Amino acid sequence: MKTDITNFEDIVLLVDSFYELVQTDDLIGPIFNAVITDWQPHLEKMYNFWNAALFGVPGFKGNPFARHAPLALQKQNFERWLQLFNKTVDTHFEGAMAEDTKKRADIMAILFLSKIENMKGGAERVIV
Numbered sequence: 001m002k003t004d005i006t007n008f009e010d011i012v013l014l015v016d017s018f019y020e021l022v023q024t025d026d027l028i029g030p031i032f033n034a035v036i037t038d039w040q041p042h043l044e045k046m047y048n049f050w051n052a053a054l055f056g057v058p059g060f061k062g063n064p065f066a067r068h069a070p071l072a073l074q075k076q077n078f079e080r081w082l083q084l085f086n087k088t089v090d091t092h093f094e095g096a097m098a099e100d101t102k103k104r105a106d107i108m109a110i111l112f113l114s115k116i117e118n119m120k121g122g123a124e125r126v127i128v
């Protein structure tokens with residue numbers, strides 16, 4: 001039986017399983033693998049990121065927008081990212097926090113994409 005995401009161990013399982021899928025994905029795997037040669041520090045950073053996002057535990061240090069800006073990411077990259085993320089959550093967990101985690105990932109993906117578009121001065125984007 002699946003349980004909800006309740007502690008740091010669950011976050012480790014979520015992050016490890018997610019990046020296992022990411023690394024072999026035909027669309028976004030190569031983007032990650034071009035930048036990340038040593039996965040362990042990235043995984044540890046992401047444990048802290050999600051621990052802060054879901055449980056409010058301090059410990060994440062970074063600048064996600066600056067890191068993603070040079071990667072030339074597009075909508076379809078974020079859609080695949082979200083697909084894999086949601087699949088990972090659903091494979092291992094169920095419950096209110098699991099649902100909330102998927103919602104937060106969705107919001108962050110939209111935010112990242114829109115910020116990246118803005119930084120490029122994307123012509124389709126009208127800001128009023």
Ligand code: HEM
Binds near residue numbers: 031042073078081104
């Ligand atoms: C297709 C979409 C994405 C790709 C290809 C991608 C790729 C990457 C890569 C390559 C790094 C490492 C950068 C570096 O070490 O220089 C990174 C870092 C990171 N990513 Fe993503 N990412 C994507 C979407 C997301 C989303 C939606 C989130 C949030 C929910 C996210 C959260 C983070 C965080 C927190 C870091 C660490 C940032 C830091 O070190 O300051 N990523 N990502």
